[in-house]
Amino acid sequence: MHMETTKNRKKNNRQRRLDNVLSALKNDKMSIFAIVWLIALIAVSLLAPLLPLDPTTTNVTEMLQGFSSQHWFGTDELGRDYLARVVYGGRVSLLVGILAMLASASIGILVGTIAGYCGGIVDSILMRLVDVLHSIPWLILVTVVSLFMKRGIHSIILVIGLFTWMGTARLTRAETLSIREREYIQYAQFMGVPMWRVILFHIIPSAFPTIIIVATTSIADAIMTESALSFLGLGIVQPDTSWGSLLQRSQTYLQRSVHMAVLPGILIILTVFSFNKLGNLLRIYVEPRISEGERK
Numbered sequence: 001m002h003m004e005t006t007k008n009r010k011k012n013n014r015q016r017r018l019d020n021v022l023s024a025l026k027n028d029k030m031s032i033f034a035i036v037w038l039i040a041l042i043a044v045s046l047l048a049p050l051l052p053l054d055p056t057t058t059n060v061t062e063m064l065q066g067f068s069s070q071h072w073f074g075t076d077e078l079g080r081d082y083l084a085r086v087v088y089g090g091r092v093s094l095l096v097g098i099l100a101m102l103a104s105a106s107i108g109i110l111v112g113t114i115a116g117y118c119g120g121i122v123d124s125i126l127m128r129l130v131d132v133l134h135s136i137p138w139l140i141l142v143t144v145v146s147l148f149m150k151r152g153i154h155s156i157i158l159v160i161g162l163f164t165w166m167g168t169a170r171l172t173r174a175e176t177l178s179i180r181e182r183e184y185i186q187y188a189q190f191m192g193v194p195m196w197r198v199i200l201f202h203i204i205p206s207a208f209p210t211i212i213i214v215a216t217t218s219i220a221d222a223i224m225t226e227s228a229l230s231f232l233g234l235g236i237v238q239p240d241t242s243w244g245s246l247l248q249r250s251q252t253y254l255q256r257s258v259h260m261a262v263l264p265g266i267l268i269i270l271t272v273f274s275f276n277k278l279g280n281l282l283r284i285y286v287e288p289r290i291s292e293g294e295r296k
Helices: 002-027 029-050 082-118 120-135 138-147 153-163 166-179 183-190 195-206 208-231 243-253 259-286 288-295
Strands: none
Touching (some): 029 082, 082 120, 082 153, 082 166, 082 195, 082 208, 082 243, 120 166, 138 153, 138 208, 166 208, 183 195, 208 259, 243 259
């Protein structure tokens, strides 16, 4: 009987969370657009190899052409189809965003939970490290490190992941400081449960609402960082392409082919905006009190 009551309660909670998300979507049409945009973007990126798109074939007789039935997005300075370049650039930007987010979130969650759970000297050392790294402007830090590494997608993911985790660590630490005072955590400590089990099976699941919001925001931040580095000439190298590298190469041809800069710029803005909207919806689902409070 007790098990059935627990199952019904969980089912009702899931339904309440889903209702909150649906209500948020009903009141915010831009959230619907964000979801549709991300689904379409991910689908096109995954299916790109199956589409009749060739981002590398050059044709010097068709350089810097405008929109046409043959080239929907025109061509670039080498006569390559710009639609194909944009699609394959989106694949790289999304890949960098997701993998860099996983690296950054993993480091931030690890440092934040250990600092918040252990406290004392461990907390002081880890937080002073976070303060030092956080005091350095991230773009300068990432740019300097990028100069000493071989340019390419792997280096970009590594650099972004290693030097953008400080905000995640601070938020996770704050959540951990609150969670560790709860009775079930104190009981686990009293029973001698190893620290790694408490962190992995109790603290991180309890901090999941914060983690999921930070993760979606980190994807948007990683895409912006990669775009900035590629725009400065420190990111993706030919023949690979990304939206940032397309922006960088378009500078020379702004007067003749402004679409070469406008298109990837718009795509970056829409994608970053959509991931931020997705983070808000996930926060409403995992923490329904937020939506209820807003309605009141």
